[in-house]
Every structure is written in structure tokens, then in C-alpha cells.
Amino acid sequence: MSTLDRTDELVTPLTATAAASGAQASASFRTNEVYSGATADVSTERVHTVARAVLKAVHAVIEEHEVSYPEFQAAKKWLMDVGEFGEWPLFLDVFVEHAVEEVASKAQHGTKGTILGPYYLPGQAQLASPATLPSRAEEVGTPLLFTGRVTDLDGNPLAGATLDIWHADSDGLYSGFAPGIPDGNLRGVVSTDADGRFEIHTIEPAPYQIPTDGPTGALIRAAGWSAWRPAHLHLLVGAPGHRTVTTQLYFAGGEHLENDVAEATKPELVLNPVQTPSGERVAEYDFVLERA
Ligand code: DHB
Numbered sequence: 001m002s003t004l005d006r007t008d009e010l011v012t013p014l015t016a017t018a019a020a021s022g023a024q025a026s027a028s029f030r031t032n033e034v035y036s037g038a039t040a041d042v043s044t045e046r047v048h049t050v051a052r053a054v055l056k057a058v059h060a061v062i063e064e065h066e067v068s069y070p071e072f073q074a075a076k077k078w079l080m081d082v083g084e085f086g087e088w089p090l091f092l093d094v095f096v097e098h099a100v101e102e103v104a105s106k107a108q109h110g111t112k113g114t115i116l117g118p119y120y121l122p123g124q125a126q127l128a129s130p131a132t133l134p135s136r137a138e139e140v141g142t143p144l145l146f147t148g149r150v151t152d153l154d155g156n157p158l159a160g161a162t163l164d165i166w167h168a169d170s171d172g173l174y175s176g177f178a179p180g181i182p183d184g185n186l187r188g189v190v191s192t193d194a195d196g197r198f199e200i201h202t203i204e205p206a207p208y209q210i211p212t213d214g215p216t217g218a219l220i221r222a223a224g225w226s227a228w229r230p231a232h233l234h235l236l237v238g239a240p241g242h243r244t245v246t247t248q249l250y251f252a253g254g255e256h257l258e259n260d261v262a263e264a265t266k267p268e269l270v271l272n273p274v275q276t277p278s279g280e281r282v283a284e285y286d287f288v289l290e291r292a
């Protein structure tokens, strides 16, 4: 056995397969309230307008690029594969959600939002600030202190605001969607103190790669695209009487920041962590919530 084979063997049990993470993401999409709205009442006219426009756009691409029968049948097979792997939540959140979010954000004030992605799980540990996110004894990664304040649009502190935070580990994998990671790892709901302040100790996440062994990965490879998202923290920040902000924070100078496959970065959402003598990096961010 070559060294490479042995490495493969060691890595395989920890590697998220597209089918496993896809199935989990599909189940989560169907059951978690945060993705609700799928049953919203929509008028016949609205369905007609949007569905017709989608079909027209597809027809226009076929005509413009003279798409052939073999290409049409390959696309049909690929679409079926995406469903069979349960990858629709992954595919749509990576390639489409940002456009929906940009429409929604036009009417919003306060901290910028960005995509939710497929890996949110509700019901995590409730932690008072200062908090430490649940992690494994052997958790690898640079220690990170994420700290700041939550205020309203006038700068008044919001005591008892909540930061529902989740992020990938140092392999770019999320608990609940990859094998071998305990439930709730690197996830938590942290409440602000009387001054609206929060302090969250965790580790820095690694960049996230779209699973390469499924149909979404196959498309990315076939098209020669990047499969990467820059390292990020996911957050739902809310307070009673205020609109909950769905957002992500990135790291200045981080890999893939300029070519996020999900097109979900915004200049306002980049952290500038400062190195401390203890080896922990400290990143500050203040959130501003508008009234609901
Ligand atoms: C996807 C994964 C993420 O971690 C994220 O933030 C957005 C999208 C995805 O695989 O679809």
C-alpha cells in the first residue's frame, strides 16, 4: 500500500459524502421552520408570470447556444441525479439563494444579510455571554474570540438579543451533516448581556468545499469552476420586536473571499481579527437590528 492509499484510508471515514450531506440537508429543509414559506399561498397569476419567465429564459439559452439533443438528455440525467442525491438544497443555496437575498435586502435596514445556506439546525444549546461554543476535546483550529454589541438603529443596546451561531470545523465540515461530529458541535444560541454585548469563544472555521462526489460537484468540475466558499460564521441575530437578520461573517485576507462559489460575500460582512499574545484571535462586530 502506498502512502497515498494509507492517507485516503485515514481520511475517508471523516469525509462527508455528497449523498450523506445532501440527504441530511434535504431532511432539514423539509422539517425546519426557518425554511418555511414553501406552502405560501400564491396566486395563479403570479405562478404563471414567474414560471413562464423561467421557461422563456431556458428556451432563450437553448436557442442562443444551440443546445443539442445529447446535451438536453445529459442535462435531464443530471437534474434527476441532483434529486436522487438530495442535493437540491445545496445546489439552490449555492447558486440561486444569493439572488433572492439581494431582492429581499432592498427593503431592509441595519446589519447586511446574506444567504442562510442549507446547514442551519434549530434548538441548539442556549448560552449566556461570555459563552464557549460546544466543541470536541480534540477540536483543532485557531482559537477565536468573537465579540461585539447588538443595538437598534438608534444605537440603543439590545439586552437579551440572541445570536444563533453555527460554523464549520477546521475541515470545513458542519455538525449534523457530516459523519463523526457530535450533534451541536460548534453551534449555539448566545444571549447578549445588559449592555447588548456578547463574547463567544470558538475556533476559526476552514473554507467550505461543495461535496465533490455528487452531481453538484460533477457540474462544477465539468465547467471548470471553483467549488469553494471562504471561511465564514453563520448567524441569525434577533431580539424581541426586531427583525431577525440572517447573515454570515468572513475573514479579511481569507482564501476564496474574492470568488465565493455562492456569491454571498459583502464588503460589510468581513471581520478583521486581531492576534493576541495568548494565541487567540479576537474579531469584533456590532450588529444593528431594525424594528419588526
Ligand atoms: C452551502 C454551504 C454553506 O456552508 C453555505 O454557507 C452556503 C451554501 C451549500 O453547500 O449549498
Ligand code: FE
Binding pocket: 117, 119, 208, 232, 234
Ligand atoms: Fe456555510
